[in-house]
Amino acid sequence: MARRGNSAGLVRRFALVPGGRAARVACHIHGTGRAIHMKRILLAGLLASGFFSGAGWAQEGGVWLQVEALPTLSRAEARARAYAGRFEDVSGYALGSGWYGIALGPYDPAEARRLLGELKAQGAVPGDAFIADGDAFRSRFWPAGAAARAPGASARVASDAAEPTEEAAERPVEVAAQAAPEAPTPPEETLPEARASEAALSRAERERLQVALRWAGVYDAGIDGAFGAGTRAAMAEWQRQNGFEATGVMTTRQRAALVAAYNGVLEGIGMGPVTDEAAGIAIDMPRDLVRFAEHRPPFAIYEAAGEVPAQVLLISQRGDANRLAGLYEILQTLEIIPREGPRGRNETGFVIEGAGETFTAHAEARLENGEIKGFVLVWPAGDEGRRKRVLDEMKASFVRLPGTLDPAEIAADDAQAIDLVAGLEIRQPLRERSGVFVDEAGAVATVAEAVAGCGEVAIDGIRGAEVLMQDAALGLALLRPARPVAPRGVAQFQTATPRLQDKVAVAGFPYGDALSVPALTFGRLADIRGLDGREEVSRLELRAEPGDAGGPVLDGGGAVLGLLLPGEGRADRQLPEEVALALEAGAILPALDAAGIAARTTDTPQGGTPEALTRRAAEMTALVSCWE
Structure with missing residues (x-):
């Protein structure tokens, strides 16, 4: 059916008084871009007369506006709840054959036609809503908790419900579903x-x-x-x-x-509607498998309630296309989203599928009217039939309600650690090392150790980098980014022989992505050969961290003398902390040429200020991450 919209203006409601005389009762629908509120105007004589019984309406010609029909009771309850937030006289009835209808009314037939036209024109009801005589209505399932009845049974109009307390409004509402009567087994047919x-x-x-x-x-x-x-x-x-x-x-x-x-397949999991007023979302979820844990913006977290490791996150935050794109990237760093699986994003929404050895995950969200809302379903692997059904039910029942989670609710506790997002653990790389951009398309030179045994490599957080060359003996690797990038700076290799005891600096990421820019570690050139006499290796006097490996070794003018190698040592022999080794530029340039990369070079030593050196290092140094 067509998507409902908000409406504003004056809408008339009509009812029959005893004896068939029409009385016009007008109320306002206030549309503010959130919900439509209708003020109830009841006549005391209507309650006493009993004309609201379905049989009385059928005799006098009363009809309903049937606005939707749903194939499951849980979905029908969710939609009925959404309509009840906008209209007064909302009823839900079983229609037979496993279908459930949502209706407004009853009304006088002539005025029902006028009202239906007005509501359709304003987008307050779907375009295929129609007038029904109620003959197909069977047992009643809405309002929730009301005694089941057909339109022909006696009914009374309840008074306005008391406003919920603030405490009760904070927690999601779970509505129990009534079981439909079991139908007799039909005979076999020719x-x-x-x-x-x-x-x-x-x-x-x-x-x-x-x-x-x-x-x-x-x-x-x-x-x-x-x-x-x-x-x-x-x-x-x-x-x-x-x-x-x-x-x-x-x-x-x-x-x-x-x-x-x-x-x-849904039996035994308690699939039913949940309304999270704080998140502004109504949705069906497996209530016997998950339970509400906390609001941790931008998520409402529903954790596993038993042995089945299922989990649901409701996504709710204000934002724009940029915020949507950021959420899309952040979700893929979470441990609950397996790395493998299709995913895609546009300006108004995204879908992420992840399949791992022990669980699968589905995440989706859409941006509408400045609000980003969606959900994440985490489900154990090997139960695909039930997962698909649960996912279909969640998609079909998802209803956007007014409001989003308030980011001010985030608690200042240990859940704000750098490796957590809204209390959820972020997936961590196997290792993080440094590298240097060597051409304008974003190719990176790093150490072979940085990419050894990786399932996936990322350059500055962008995954999918291609390993063009990996030479364990030389200790060098060349990478091509997943998509062309334009680095702010490219390495210029120094071909002149440096002098012993010259000042040098290593640019790298000693703390991984904890810092957004590389750090500089200063030292001196101790020897133009390695400890074992290797000609292509230089020895440095400086204290480096493992994350610095692969970073450029710079002279005073910012030219690249080589790449810092990983710390070398054996269990029975460790090098002093102030000793480091570097692969010289003369060994790197032939590898770049063989890969078709035209490197920049200089043979003129130059000087510069520490500020200029720091800026130059930040432009050319890349963070290289190794993932499973």
């Missing part, structure tokens, strides 16, 4: 009888059957309610898989079995 019973299906019932066939893995075409060749083939395949004759026309009993299997 092929002509199956065709006849199929012909009596409504379009909604035919679409629901296609949805169930898709869930069963035998149908991958569109949900259109048209039983063409694709649907017939899917039916035949389902029949073959379940031991029936493959006629391509399902009997009433077969259709019931398919739908029962489709719904049966």
Whole structure:
């Protein structure tokens, strides 16, 4: 059905008084871009007369505005709750065949037509809402907690409910679902009888059957309610898989079995509606498997309630396209989002799928009217059939309500650690090292140790870098970024031989991504050979950290003398802390040339200020991260 919208202006409501005389009762609908509020105006005589009973309405010609029909009770309750927040006379009834209807009214037929036109024009109800006589309405499921009744049973109009306390409003509301009466098992049919019973299906019932066939893995075409060749083939395949004759026309009993299997996977998990007023979200979730833990903006966290390691996060924050993009990147750093899986983003939304060995995750969010809302479902691996059903229910039942989580609610406690986002653990790399940009397209030279054994490599946080060359003997690796970048600075290699005891500096990330810019460590050139006499290695007098490895060794003018090598030593022999080794520029340049990279060089030693050296180092130095 069409997406509902907000409306403003004057809308008239009409009701029948005893004896069939029409009384016009007008109320205002206030549309402020959030909710539509209707002020109740009740006449005392209406309560005493009993004309609100469905039978009385049918006799006097009273009708309802049926605004939606849903294939599950939980989804219908969620939508009824959303309508009840905007309109007064909201009712929900079972329609038969597993469907549930949401209706407004009852009203006088003539005035119902006028009211329906006004509501449609204002976008307050879906465009395919229609006038119903109530004959199809069976047991009543809404308002929640009301005694089940058909329109023909006696009913009373309740007085306005008391306002919820502030404390009660803070916690999400879970609404218990009423079980629908179990239908008798239909008799088996002949092929002509199956065709006849199929012909009596409504379009909604035919679409629901296609949805169930898709869930069963035998149908991958569109949900259109048209039983063409694709649907017939899917039916035949389902029949073959379940031991029936493959006629391509399902009997009433077969259709019931398919739908029962489709719904049966949700048994025992308490799938039902939850309204989180603070987050401004109403959604169905497996309430027997997850329970509300806390609001940690931008998330409302629902943790596992038992042995099944399921988890739900509701996403709620104000923002724009830039904030949406930032949230998309941050979510992918969390431990609860496996690294492998499809994902994508545009200006108004994103979807992230992650599949790991022990669990899978789905995250989605959309930006509407300056509010970013969505959810994350984390589910154990190996339970794909149930996960898909839960995910479908969550998607279909998701309703945006007024308001978002207040970022001021974030507590100043240990959950604000640098490796946590809103109390959730961030995925950490195997190691972080340094590198230097060597061309304008963003190629990076680093040490081979930086990329050894990595499943994925990132340059300045952008994953997917390609390892062009890795030479463990030389200790060098060359990387190409996942997409072309324009570094602020590119290395210029010094080809002149430096003098012993010249001042040098190493630019690197000794603390990984804890710092957004590289740090400089100053020292001196102790020898133009390594401790074992290697010609391509220089010895330095400075104290370096493991994260500095791969960073450029600079002369006073910012030219690159080489790359800092990882600290060398054995269990029975450790080098002094002030001793470091560097791979010289003369050994790096041939590797760059072989990779087709035209390096910049100079043979003129130059001097400069410490400030200029710091700026030059920040422009050319890259953070290299190794991930599983």
